[in-house]
Amino acid sequence: xxxxxxxxxxxxxxxxxxxxxxxxxxxxxxxxxxxxxxxxxxxxxxxxxxxxxxxxxxxxxxxxxxxxxxxxxxxxxxxxxxxxxxxxxxxxxxxxxxxxxxxxxxxxxxxxxxxxxxxxxxxxxxxxxxxxxxxxxxxxxxxxxxxxxxxxxxxxxxxxxxxxxxxxxxxxxxxxxxxxxxxxxxxxxxxxxxxxxxxxxxxxxxxxxxxxxxxxxxxxxxxxxxxxxxxxxxxxxxxxxxxxxxxxxxxxxxxxxxxxxxxxxxxxxxxxxxxxxxxxxxxxxxxxxxxxxxxxxxxxxxxxxxxxxxxxxxxxxxxxxxxxxxxxxxxxxxxxxxxxxxxxxxxxxxxxxxxxxxxxxxxxxxxxxxxxxxxxxxxxxxxxxxxxxxxxxxxxxxxxxxxxxxxxxxxxxxxxxxxxxxxxxxxxxxxxxxxxxxxxxxxxxxxxxxxxxxxxxxxxxxxxxxx
Amino acid sequence: xxxxxxxxxxxxxxxxxxxxxxxxxxxxxxxxxxxxxxxxxxxxxxxxxxxxxxxxxxxxxxxxxxxxxxxxxxxxxxxxxxxxxxxxxxxxxxxxxxxxxxxxxxxxxxxxxxxxxxxxxxxxxxxxxxxxxxxxxxxxxxxxxxxxxxxxxxxxxxxxxxxxxxxxxxxxxxxxxxxxxxxxxxxxxxxxxxxxxxxxxxxxxxxxxxxxxxxxxxxxxxxxxxxxxxxxxxxxxxxxxxxxxxxxxxxxxxxxxxxxxxxxxxxxxxxxxxxxxxxxxxxxxxxxxxxxxxxxxxxxxxxxxxxxxxxxxxxxxxxxxxxxxxxxxxxxxxxxxxxxxxxxxxxxxxxxxxxxxxxxxxxxxxxxxxxxxxxxxxxxxxxxxxxxxxxxxxxxxxxxxxxxxxxxxxxxxxxxxxxxxxxxxxxxxxxxxxxxxxxxxxxxxxxxxxxxx
Numbered sequence: 001x002x003x004x005x006x007x008x009x010x011x012x013x014x015x016x017x018x019x020x021x022x023x024x025x026x027x028x029x030x031x032x033x034x035x036x037x038x039x040x041x042x043x044x045x046x047x048x049x050x051x052x053x054x055x056x057x058x059x060x061x062x063x064x065x066x067x068x069x070x071x072x073x074x075x076x077x078x079x080x081x082x083x084x085x086x087x088x089x090x091x092x093x094x095x096x097x098x099x100x101x102x103x104x105x106x107x108x109x110x111x112x113x114x115x116x117x118x119x120x121x122x123x124x125x126x127x128x129x130x131x132x133x134x135x136x137x138x139x140x141x142x143x144x145x146x147x148x149x150x151x152x153x154x155x156x157x158x159x160x161x162x163x164x165x166x167x168x169x170x171x172x173x174x175x176x177x178x179x180x181x182x183x184x185x186x187x188x189x190x191x192x193x194x195x196x197x198x199x200x201x202x203x204x205x206x207x208x209x210x211x212x213x214x215x216x217x218x219x220x221x222x223x224x225x226x227x228x229x230x231x232x233x234x235x236x237x238x239x240x241x242x243x244x245x246x247x248x249x250x251x252x253x254x255x256x257x258x259x260x261x262x263x264x265x266x267x268x269x270x271x272x273x274x275x276x277x278x279x280x281x282x283x284x285x286x287x288x289x290x291x292x293x294x295x296x297x298x299x300x301x302x303x304x305x306x307x308x309x310x311x312x313x314x315x316x317x318x319x320x321x322x323x324x325x326x327x328x329x330x331x332x333x334x335x336x337x338x339x340x341x342x343x344x345x346x347x348x349x350x351x352x353x354x355x356x357x358x359x360x361x362x363x364x365x366x367x368x369x370x371x372x373x374x375x376x377x378x379x380x381x382x383x384x385x386x387x388x389x390x391x392x393x394x395x396x397x398x399x400x401x402x403x404x405x406x407x408x409x410x411x412x413x414x415x416x417x418x419x420x421x422x423x424x425x426x427x428x429x430x431x432x433x434x435x436x437x438x439x440x441x442x443x444x445x446x447x448x449x450x451x452x453x454x455x456x457x458x459x460x461x462x463x464x465x466x467x
Numbered sequence: 468x469x470x471x472x473x474x475x476x477x478x479x480x481x482x483x484x485x486x487x488x489x490x491x492x493x494x495x496x497x498x499x500x501x502x503x504x505x506x507x508x509x510x511x512x513x514x515x516x517x518x519x520x521x522x523x524x525x526x527x528x529x530x531x532x533x534x535x536x537x538x539x540x541x542x543x544x545x546x547x548x549x550x551x552x553x554x555x556x557x558x559x560x561x562x563x564x565x566x567x568x569x570x571x572x573x574x575x576x577x578x579x580x581x582x583x584x585x586x587x588x589x590x591x592x593x594x595x596x597x598x599x600x601x602x603x604x605x606x607x608x609x610x611x612x613x614x615x616x617x618x619x620x621x622x623x624x625x626x627x628x629x630x631x632x633x634x635x636x637x638x639x640x641x642x643x644x645x646x647x648x649x650x651x652x653x654x655x656x657x658x659x660x661x662x663x664x665x666x667x668x669x670x671x672x673x674x675x676x677x678x679x680x681x682x683x684x685x686x687x688x689x690x691x692x693x694x695x696x697x698x699x700x701x702x703x704x705x706x707x708x709x710x711x712x713x714x715x716x717x718x719x720x721x722x723x724x725x726x727x728x729x730x731x732x733x734x735x736x737x738x739x740x741x742x743x744x745x746x747x748x749x750x751x752x753x754x755x756x757x758x759x760x761x762x763x764x765x766x767x768x769x770x771x772x773x774x775x776x777x778x779x780x781x782x783x784x785x786x787x788x789x790x791x792x793x794x795x796x797x798x799x800x801x802x803x804x805x806x807x808x809x810x811x812x813x814x815x816x817x818x819x820x821x822x823x824x825x826x827x828x829x830x831x832x833x834x835x836x837x838x839x840x841x842x843x844x845x846x847x848x849x850x851x852x853x854x855x856x857x858x859x860x861x862x863x864x865x866x867x868x869x870x871x872x873x874x875x876x877x878x879x880x881x882x883x884x885x886x887x888x889x890x891x892x893x894x895x896x897x898x899x900x901x902x903x904x905x906x907x908x909x910x911x912x913x914x915x916x917x918x919x920x
Contacts, residue, residue: 339639339640341637341638341639405626406619406622406623406626407619407622408619408645432617432618433617433618433619433620433644433645434617434618434619435618435619435622437618438618
């Protein structure tokens with residue numbers, strides 16, 4: 001085989017897990033390639049995390065424009081141009097995707113366009129436009145990501161029934177919207193469209209919105225969303241979607257079995273994701289698949305010599321930063337770096353960029369209690385923070401959960417302005433195994449929202465100063 | 468495929484051992500059951516058998532190597548047809564392997580060269596190695612070398628009584644993290660044993676804690692008697708005393724003939740009250756307490772306490788008397804015993820002992836003191852040694868007065884003889900000082916009348 005087609009590492013998939021893995025492998029002196037069938041940056045950068053943040057920024061500005069009076073400005077007859085909002089979002093994605101291309105060049109990572117299939121030990125076949133090319137690699141890292149989950153009867157059609165992909169690039173603004181699923185993806189779209197004025201109904205099969213978050217935070221989020229005019233239907237399923245010419249009539253069924261019908265312009269399906277395990281030759285290679293993800297060891301090893309898996313493909317939590325970290329771990333394992341540590345999922349933060357924002361890390365209060373530990377909980381509301389008041393963002397809460405005996409920080413749950421930017425402080429503390437004492441002794445700058453992080457720690461001992 | 472033969476764990480608590488002797492050599496064919504080597508722990512030497520068959524390709528740890536960690540590769544076993552050259556395993560020089568863990572090496576280097584006895588039995592039989600090892604290898608905290616551990620790991624270690632110096636860290640640059648401390652918890656295997664994670668040695672820098680004894684006995688083969696506060700206090704005080712005070716011992720025999728005669732006369736002369744009970748009944752121990760007080764007056768350097776900056780020489784002879792209780796022991800003090808007569812001393816001791824049995828002593832009645840007397844003569848004990856009762860510096864262990872043949876003026880005679888062994892804190896009382904004191908004490912006991920001089 002030509003030397004040009006022979007690598008130390010080939011990463012299959014150029015999303016956040018894949019491209020980061022490739023960069024790290026290249027940094028460690030490995031001859032590396034990354035195979036991508038679409039655009040570098042994957043869903044995250046092109047159809048997920050990044051473009052939605054651009055959209056949500058627009059809706060945030062729209063929201064603030066309607067509060068101009070409060071801040072001493074005046075203005076009226078505000079309009080938004082949907083095409084421009086979408087165009088900006090796409091431009092942001094393109095800029096960053098191009099940036100990944102540049103990073104690949106900088107680190108001398110070969111980018112192979114096409115779809116890859118495992119083709120025997122250390123071999124990979126990449127098909128592009130019907131033409132297959134063979135590659136060899138001592139190590140193959142699978143990072144093919146995931147896609148939206150669909151259920152029978154709840155299939156997207158790209159026109160009236162959307163997934164995140166269509167919801168990201170609307171041509172017309174839907175006056176009414178049904179969002180199926182209240183996880184991060186569903187709630188972010190619900191928040192975006194509601195803020196811009198759509199009638200939004202969110203259906204959640206579980207008994208609360210943002211069901212992976214702490215119950216108290218879920219409840220506060222639900223209250224805030226309801227106040228914004230969002231209709232939340234928890235404990236409810238969608239049994240039928242009946243498409244009209246330019247609308248959809250959905251049949252909703254609650255826990256008691258009561259049904260109702262709602263007619264909306266568009267439906268967004270956000271019922272979770274499934275791993276892209278198909279057409280990469282997993283079965284023939286002997287890679288074990290469970291449900292829709294590849295079964296891996298704690299360092300991403302699949303059990304098949306020289307084949308690794310990371311990111312969404314390797315199972316939850318389905319988060320870009322988790323995938324990136326796994327990419328680094330696998331690259332370092334391959335390079336034989338000493339002292340590589342497996343990923344600790346309880347230290348992986350989660351952020352939802354709805355309005356108000358939600359961020360968390362570690363165990364919820366309920367989970368911490370279930371673990372049988374004696375716990376102590378500290379809470380601090382935004383209303384007690386000077387910066388929050390000055391910003392005009394007095395609503396929100398930070399909640400800390402500690403092991404009462406060891407002072408271990410078990411979990412933190414936040415809702416309110418900018419909490420997605422605050423959570424990292426607690427993640428650092430958790431990763432470094434700081435206890436309540438070190439956090440209490442940390443000096444937080446005044447006036448900042450971060451002071452609430454300090455107060456929420458002090459509150460766990462009944463020692464919060466500003467409440 | 469070539470496989471590594473690993474250092475076996477011969478007991479649940481074994482962490483490392485000595486590869487005493489190889490019984491096979493490179494190139495030997497072995498089968499399951501072949502004795503490969505003799506492995507020595509601090510308790511025993513045991514034979515180590517092969518589990519698989521094959522050829523000894525390479526011996527990685529030479530015989531006589533000490534401190535070989537459990538599960539470290541000690542040899543390579545080849546399958547038929549494999550050559551020793553194909554052996555991939557690097558020579559597992561244990562200290563070298565430790566370098567990978569970065570700073571953990573420093574912590575490791577500070578561990579005592581002699582592994583502390585991991586079993587209470589062994590500790591009782593051979594108490595010497597622990598304090599000696601600890602003294603030779605000062606703890607990292609003391610010599611200024613820092614142990615890298617996360618705050619959470621430190622806190623859990625402190626609450627479980629785990630010595631961080633005994634752990635190697637798995638965190639970044641060998642930092643000790645929560646997982647390391649939790650996996651070090653010896654009681655982890657048995658939830659019932661959650662409370663006392665370590666049986667002793669906790670907190671003594673450089674000394675690994677003793678493992679929980681429960682790990683060494685089958686469940687149900689013992690009854691658990693939870694510690695009461697006195698048991699905890701005894702354990703804490705005496706462990707500190709025996710570990711931290713450099714004890715040495717002096718033994719002397721005392722002829723009690725004269726004392727017995729005086730005592731008989733005095734007791735016979737005791738006035739009787741209305742109920743015909745004598746006003747006092749002097750015991751041999753009362754004489755010993757008085758003699759000790761008088762000897763302390765003559766040798767004030769023994770009546771002293773150690774502090775880091777000075778020796779405190781006490782002005783009164785406050786003599787503690789060990790009193791055995793059903794639930795432990797306590798040492799109430801006869802204050803200013805040098806100023807008190809035998810009858811007063813005797814009655815005071817009786818009264819203190821009675822209140823001790825009812826747990827009604829005030830701390831001021833048993834804390835402090837300058838000297839102690841422990842007497843097991845009533846149980847027929849001939850000779851024993853006591854643990855110093857801090858902050859005091861000396862304690863005498865008094866055996867039974869018994870008829871023994873003695874040589875007097877070249878002739879064998881029978882006399883009532885009692886053996887007294889003094890434990891002394893060498894920081895305060897040097898050998899000759901202790902010996903002079905004991906000689907005076909012997910004189911006062913043998914000739915009670917000389918106390919009047």
